Amino acid sequence: MRREELLDLNAFMTVAEEQSFTRAAAKLGTSQSALSHTIRRLEMRLGVRLLTRTTRSVAPTEAGERLLGTLRPALDSIGAQLTSLGELREKPAGTIRITTSEHAADTTLWPALEKLLPAYPDIHVELSLDSGFADIVTERFDAGVRLGEALAKDMIATRIGPDLRMAVVGSPAYFQTRPIPQTPQSLADHQCINLRMLSSGGLYAWELEKDGRELRVRVEGQLAFNNVNMIVRAATAGFGLGFVMEDQVTAHLADGRLIRVLEDWCPPFPGYHLYYPSRRQPSAAFAVLVEALRYRG
Structure with a gap:
């Protein structure tokens, strides 16, 4: 394959991912008109339309999705493979993109990164905070951080934090x-503060468990x-009951606020794990990060 064809394919993929010629052109360091010409040239060479263009958005056609x-x-x-060449350098280097929740970033990832990064100035880390479940393959993340009980089975997972509890x-x-x-049933007689899930848009059902009996309680x-x-x-101000991670209210419980x-309905559950595709070939920088995050408690 000629170099020009590779560049055209990369241009197409960038436009499809950004869903915008303007953003894709900025990312590729070219003009919007030049990028439009590149896509038209590729479509003419393949003999099919790859992108559907409207005044507001750009989306792949069926042929574009297949490509x-x-x-x-x-x-x-x-x-x-290019990233793995960094292993030949004196020091690990490269950018690592991780999708994670805000709580995991605050309690687990950042404390480790704060210690690690000064010793490795050529390692760059990007954290994307999201309460939903990102597809780390299609969204081009190197890894994700989620609770151990919510991990996909086709992923390699490394435990990076202790068991957690709700309160x-x-x-x-x-x-x-x-x-x-x-009892959980008596929550119906209380003012409860709901959590709206960013990923689904629905209200989170409180997950309670005792002696192997699991309940999902919808509160109001x-x-x-x-x-x-x-x-x-809001809970501290007296507006109702909250259901949160235990470590988020440790100080409030200690001083009586x-x-x-x-408490007997809130048993421990598996803590945070770093996960990534089994087919991924870890770079030297990624291996250093995994080792720094590995839980040894």
Whole structure:
């Protein structure tokens, strides 16, 4: 394959991923008109239309989707091989992109990166904070961080954090007017602060468990947030019960700003794992990061 053809294919994939000629041109360092000419040249050479263009968006046609399905793994493989050449350098180098939740980034990833990166100035890390489940292959992430119980089976997973627990909490002022809930069913008589999931848009059902019995409780109340810090703030202010990670309210419980209830319905569960495709050939930089994150508790 000629160099020109490779460049044309890369241009097509960039436009398809960015869904915009303007953004793709900026990413490729070329003009929008030159990029449009490149795509037309590729479509003429292949004899099929690859992109559907409207005034607001660009999307692959059926033929374009089929071509993308071939290009992505091929170019990813080439990229992995080029990255692996970094192992021949004196120091590991390269960019590592990770999709993660805000809690995992704050409690697990950043503490490790803060210690690691000063010793490896040629390693660059990009964290994408998202409560949903990104497809790390199609979205071109090197790895993801999620809870151990939610990992896909075709991924290599490395444990990077301890077991975690949830906590149902409310303020002393709230419990002055409400009884302490003794069972999950009694939550129906309480004001509860809901979490709106960014990925699905739905409200999170509180996951409780005791003696092997699992319950998913739909709760109601005046407030709903898509941010856990706001749930903690509202619970501390007496607006209802919150359901959050235990370590997010440790200080509040210690100084009495919050009271924990239904503790026996909140058992530990597997903590955070770093996961990546089994076919991925780790670069030297990625191997260094995995070793730094590995949980040894």
